[in-house]
Amino acid sequence: MTEKLAILWPEIFLFIGTCLVMLTGQWPSRAIRQFTPWICATALLLAFFAAMTSPPTQGMFPAIVPYAKMIIATVGIMILMLLSGTVDRQLETDVDNGKPFQSIRSNRGEFYAFFMFSLTGLMLTASADDLIWLFLALELTSLPTYIMVAVSREEDSALEASVKYFFLGALGAAIFLYGFALIYGATGSTNLNEIATVFANDGISSIGMIGMLIAVIGVSFKIAAVPMHFYTPDVYQGAASPVSAMLAFVPKTAGFLALMFLLGTVGWKGGHLPIELEATLWIMAALTMTVGNILALLQSSVKRILAYSSIAHSGYMLVGIIAGPGAKGGAFYQNGLAAVLFYLFTYGVMTVGTFAVLASLEHRNGREADHIDDIRGICKSHPVLGWTFVITVLSTLGFPPLLGFIGKLGLFSSGISAGHYALIVVLGINSAIAACYYLRLVAVAYIDDSEKSGDPVYATPFFMRPLAGLVSAGGVILFMIMSGPIVDGALNAATYNAPEQIDHDHDDHHAHDESHDDEVALLDD
């Protein structure tokens, strides 16, 4: 238990923070109310440092915890900056005008608490070593986001998005829970390491395989992969931009961690998953990126474009999952899991910046910027936001030498070294298609200086939002320069210990020869 505790300190700090913000968010004193985000930030910082010192764990992914929680805390802080001013704007204006503070009208406490709950769930996902734990952690990640979508905007579309997201999320959860149940039925254990041992020794039974397939497809709801992607554009568009940014990073990270843990139980033997899983993921990856990219071509809503881009990126990252960890002690360019872990961070940093630009612009009536006309020529009208947008979008496109390029390079090279050439061709074609709409965004923001038609956009009064964008754009540049440590961290985190296979022939013939068994184990090492 204590060893479990040792890796759970980040979650504990976040939970303490969560309890505090539920109180301070409702506090009658305005200063304390406004202190709420700072408590979140403090908790995230503490979690970051606690994660840094996390000891290695037993099992398949011994070193994943520190890296995963550190990137969660880092991107979490960036999202937190972006969330400023999302809720209670009207209420605080009323308080300014002399009306008394009504805690019943305030959403601040819940909003930040749910944000923290979600991140706690995400970190718990990274710590998971059990199917039950994994399920609970995944749901703890997702459930708060349903409500955050609803309260993020005082518009019907937000409620509609929230309801859609909730029902479809529940369906997705039901699917992967069903898969988990089948896996439990096939192996008699919910512990991932034990499941892995059973799979390794007894082979994968049909029930177990069907369970794995259903679980993998169900979890793909979190990463918005085909065929679970339908909700994405509607929800992203319905939610306020800061919450959309969060949706692009938090559930996706949870989903990919869960996928890694699930697939770890069957393992990448000789660089390949079992044929059924590989085929499933192959189809999903190819379809996800293709559907995401080509549907993005037709959109005129920037948030929908980014939603489809989010879908496409899940497809890219699935390539890394299929490629697997490669040979032990291999380099970054051979390790698909390291590429995915690196790309998750990369994607988080870039996406926050892009959404930050949208969140920093609004129409006179308070409607936030969304249509592609709203960002027309912002490099001239709002240079800081404009350049943030250009840098982050180019990085998302994978424009060399920006951060996104380094991430995509890892995915490409790991796929090539695993021998999935056809998939790499699909990935290449998709990157080319993606360039169409990313470059359109850049061109509209940078080049276009035609007269704006319709409603002009103005900067929001929240200083933290453009700052989040700046941090993100700065991060794209900074981490591009200093990608070395993060690459090394991702490579280390992706260390995968295949479950030990106990040789049954030896067991049968030398059932009592324990010393010989030890020798075999040594040889296996």
Added chain:
Amino acid sequence: MMTSSLINSFTSSIATLAPDAAGHAAHAEPGAIAAGPNWVLLIPFLPFAAFTLNALYAAFGVKSKLPAWTTVATLAGSFLATLAMFMNFDGTPYTVQAFEWFNLHYGDKSFVANFSFYIDTLTIYWMLFVTGLATLIALYASEYMSHDVGQGYNRFFAAFALFVVSMACLVMGDNLLMLYLGWEGVGLCSYLLIGYFYKKPSAVAAAKKAFIVNRIGDLGLALGVYLTFVHFGTVQYAELFSNETLQSYIAAASHGDFGSIPGEAQWIALLLMIGAFGKSAQFPLYVWLPDAMEGPTPVSALIHAATMVTAGIYLIARMYPVFIVSENALPIVAWIGTITAFLAATIGMAQFDIKRIMAYSTVSQLGYMFAGLGFLTPTGGAYHVLTHAFFKALLFLCCGAVMHGFAGQLDLRKLSGLWKVPGWRIVSIGMLIGCINLAGVPFTAGYFSKDTILAEAFVTPGYAFLGWVLLLTAGMTAYYTFRVFFRVFVGPVEYHPGDELHDHDHDHGHGEEHHHDAGQHGDHHANHFHPHAPGWAINTVLIILTGCSILATGLYFVGGDKDAHTKHYADTMVSESSASYHSHYGTHAFEYYEKDPEHYPEPGHGPRGSIDKALSMPITGGDPHKMMYYISGVIGFVGILLAALLHGPKGLGGLFLGARTNASECKMDAIAKRFGPIPRWAENKWYVDELYHAIFVKPLRIISHVFHWVDKLLVDGIVNVFGFLPRVFAWIIRPSQSGVLQGYAVSMAGGLAIILFVVLVIVARAGGAS
């Protein structure tokens, strides 16, 4: 500093991705040499600081002379550091590493090119005049550019400082990649500064021309660097020059055995040579340099006369060991250099724009330097680089002062007698000193350095014809140089302002009370024009440079090293570097001769008889240089007297030979008529630009039109179909995003079912069967 560490970290992070890249500690390699003191890094980084600051000034819209003072101060610091480097140099080359750049190891091979500086005598020799002249010219520019104080001023000095940084990388880099970096850097700065007046179409066209013509040369350089790496496995000088393969080639070349040297190795020099021809404006790539005079005059003086254009000579001198193993490279260099020198001189004789005359003169003098390299006297080439840097910078700055003071007037038919105009004495004296140097009047620095090259032409067998051509060119040089002096600086006072009227003519007053707008300038200036005499900054620089040009003569008599058999400063500095001809080459020849005189090859073998060259001193028994003193001195005087006769004014100003009484008419006009169309052809630069236009530009344009239509109709058509397909798909699958909750749920469940079906029934069956 930031950019550099940025590149470093980026490349190292890429290196992390590369197989087996990191982790190989630098082990002692052959050719590894001692590390030098770190303060040497100040030489490139001080100007870099100036560049950064100037860029910041531009960002904050500084409107003062601050950028000039920043640049002058840092460049002076850079010069002092170079001087300290010179003083502290103990004869052993060393390297100083700023940071690791490329350090890739794969298999048993490696590609190492660090951001390091290689310091030997050649480096110091070059950097001394580069930083020294850059400091002086920056000071000059502080006044010259003063009409543009503001954004233009910031931009100018930012590019100016960046130029010095790039030049430092080029000259000091310890590998060919650094040289390439600097090479492209100076090219960029040259482009930026030629196009400084970017609202002037001719300046923009000139900038583009310079950039594009240089592309051709740079392609050669890039291929040469690549081939060097492929063949010798390194691009670092220290390793390259101690490379055993190269040493064996040199040994083979020293007894004329070029057959045993692989063609690949011989091609390296030919490719590098193309790069050198582009950057140093040699035939047929010289056409950009005269047009480059569209840039502000300080730029012409520093970049397009004294420093950047000598990069080609530096490249060949630095890579001399590679050039002497190529059978044809140095002979081609000698021929092209001579052709360029002669051709440019003929054009220079017929021009009327004094800055253009100086530009052609630069091309011509660069030709001399290349010829020197080709005549196996890198010393002569490098010595002429140094003296030429001083006197040509001086000449340009004097022309610039004229241009600055007479509202852009550069036509020698519209200026006369500046010597007598108040405030112009310093400029006139500077011009005179520059002219006698360029004309090769005895006992000037230009005379000694040119003689070294000319004498070697007759010493080195096979080049006597080129020697005569160069002697003729020397006479022509003296003629066109003093043509400018006799017409512009002596004689009756007469001047007409040019059409570039700077606002500051009024800001400074000059007693003119009336303020009128730009449209009226022309009308009034004809009557009320007052030349704007140079101020203290320009005069100071001119005085210093005049002094330097005079003192440069002294360099011929000091700095020799008896032990090393070197005669003077330049000889010492060049002979102790990789450009040394004797140590690398001559020794082998002597050894070979002493060992086996019987099989000593016939004259004419070797690089066109180079063995005889190595032995020429004992064979001829006398010093051919002494003969040349008299011959070239006489030819120089003939050229000057001819100029005096044809262009000089009456009286002392025309050496009592001339008869000119006004600015626009002289004896030459009548003579020119008798030559028929030839002077007009020369004035039109022998129509080389038009020829290039017809041979290269026109056909390319036609081809580009053809491809345009092929591209538009065929390629675009195909691409558009492919570009259209995703949209078609998008239209097809778009209805799936109906927005209806139930629809989504059914789709999710259906998708799950389909995938399970496909995987379990089809893929697993097929997989199981196979």
